Amino acid sequence: MTDTQRLKEHCDLRRLVEQDLGTAPLRGGRAYLWKCPFHHEHKGFSLAVWANGYRCFGACDTSGDALDWLTNYRRLSFVEALRVLGERVENIAPVERKCLKSPSEPPEWDWQHRAERIVSQAEETLWSEVGEPALNYLTGRGLTTRTIRAARLGYVPGDFRSWRVIEGMDVPCGITIPWFAADALWAVKVRRAYGTPKYQQIKGGNVNGLYGADGMADRDVALFCEGEFDTLLARQEAGNLVAPVTLSSATAILSSRWYAELTHCHTVLVAYDRDAAGEKGANRLLSLSPRFRPIQVPQGKDITEFYLNGGDIYAWIADALKEKQSDLEEPQYAP
Ligand SMILES: [Zn+2]
Structure with a gap:
């Protein structure tokens, strides 16, 4: 114990x-x-x-x-x-x-302002001819153009090892994923075409945000995914059932700021990858409160793989919530 x-x-x-x-x-x-x-x-x-x-x-x-x-x-x-x-x-x-970090704040306003301009430029590039390979990559992951636009994804062209200076900031080349939440731009993650780490970010961003956090306001179930693309896919397919969010990796730690925002969610599903890191990260979240419950994709290693192999994300989540509903018939805390 x-x-x-x-x-x-x-x-x-x-x-x-x-x-x-x-x-x-x-x-x-x-x-x-x-x-x-x-x-x-x-x-x-x-x-x-x-x-x-x-x-x-x-x-x-x-x-x-x-x-x-x-x-x-x-x-x-x-x-x-x-x-x-x-x-x-x-x-x-x-x-x-290690379950919770102290509250975190978004970067300075000046950083946000410049990063937002980079995000807009990158969006334009993604939808231009130059952005075609990147756009194909995203649609190949099951994301619709509507989802891609709503998430304001973009593209900074260049070799996967290169960084460019834009708006006076160091920007890695690749697909840009802006982390907007609570009226602020917390970070801009970049998915590079190759190399490790797969993800970099514009220097100076704060990775202690919660991607997708704004979606929690009108949902009473949240779904923790491992990465941004899984989060976007889950929102696209089952956004009227749950608010998908991510800390960006299984190893990242939830800050008390975002934990407080989860207050009104009666259920927080944790759908981390079926591997050692995923299990460890999920257990850390599950130890926070009985409202957190693990949920695993029926097949494949993550939500995207499940979907690309023909899996039905909506049905999977709806079933998980039904199970939860029948649990409720006997009050969870009855003596
Ligand atoms: Zn009440």
Whole structure:
């Protein structure tokens, strides 16, 4: 058992919530009931809290455990929340410290401004004759021209080893993938035609963004993919079911800023590649909260491979959510 699990089991969440919302106005069995603060409930008492977890049975359907309560309601950082649960921070197992990064900020406005101009130029190039090979590569990955345009993908021509200076910035040659989120441009990743690493980025970008984060605003299920192209494909095929996002690799770490934005998602599916790095990254996310659930493509190593071999992404995700729905018939946190 990890230290975090032990701490959560020691804590009676009903006492913690009483500190925040006062004595429970209603009780039902072992659950205490409150007006749900997450959707500012006026009528009714939809928030049920057990010793080991909470769930809103009303409009927002949010749920979680003591750690979620502290990070989502009290807006504490992961480490602060552990402190409240009685952990001495120096005792936190190193692996758990690695689950969340401290909040991050987008690059300076000047960088964003220049990078945005590079993104626009690269977009123009992609749709010109020069961009044809790059465009073929993208459509060959199953992306439609509509998806490519909406994602504002672009192309900086040149040998895969070369970098060019544009707008006074060092730009690698290849397919440009702008990371827009929360009204900012966080980074511009570049998929090079060959060579390792496959991806570079315009110097000065912040890779602690969350690609696709804006899509979470009107979805209550998020889907963590390993890379940007898988994310775009999942959005294209199943964007009305889930908000696909990516940290850009299985090894990247979620920052507490984006963890907070996931608050209203009752389910966070993690669809990492079927390899060692994917498994490790997925486990790190799964340790954050019971709302995170693993999901694997039925065939192939990743979402793109599954799709290119004829797989139906929509049906796959819809099925996974149906399974989740039947789990709900018995409340997850019922005693
Ligand atoms: Zn609610």
